[in-house]
Amino acid sequence: MKVGLRILDSRLQGWGFPRWGSPGSAGLDLHACLDAPLLLAPQATAVLIPAGFSVRIGDSEWCGLVHPRSGRGHRDGLVLGNGTGVIDADYEGPLLISAWNRNPAGDPIRIEPGERIAQIVFTRIVRPDFELIEDLVDGERDEDASGRRGQGGFGSTGLR
Secondary structure: OOOEEEEOOOHHHHOOOOOEOOOOOOOEEEEOOOOOOEEEOOOOOOEEEEEEEEEEOOOOOEEEEEEEOHHHHHHHOEEEOOOOEEEOOOOOOEEEEEEEEOOOOOOOEEEOOOOEEEEEEEEEOOOOOOOOOOOOOOOOOOOOHHHOOOOOOOOOOOOO
């Protein structure tokens, strides 16, 4: 698989982009292409931070998924405002990172120019062929449907 990469911010190459954190890393580190440090207040509206490049995936069997970096997310509360960003195969615009401080209170999170704040993982996409049906029960219809999964509601199978 080849992905086209267009550098939009010349500082990226000085920061070591593109690179994976280790030979076994699934995610490609994304840098905050900021001109000055940014302070994210707790629970404030997420801000869009330029990643400094755009991609051309081009193959509709693939997409990119933008995730937070584990350490900053767990330790500091720096997560993505949209949970996970999806980069479709036909999107070729600049990548933006939706950064959010999930902490309910406390100090703002400081993001420095060039800091690695997120990661993109490339993954295959499966598009099923859908068939419209009347009932989701497979095989013989049971008169007592109370035992079917989903009938007890969200989370009905318990914790253990």
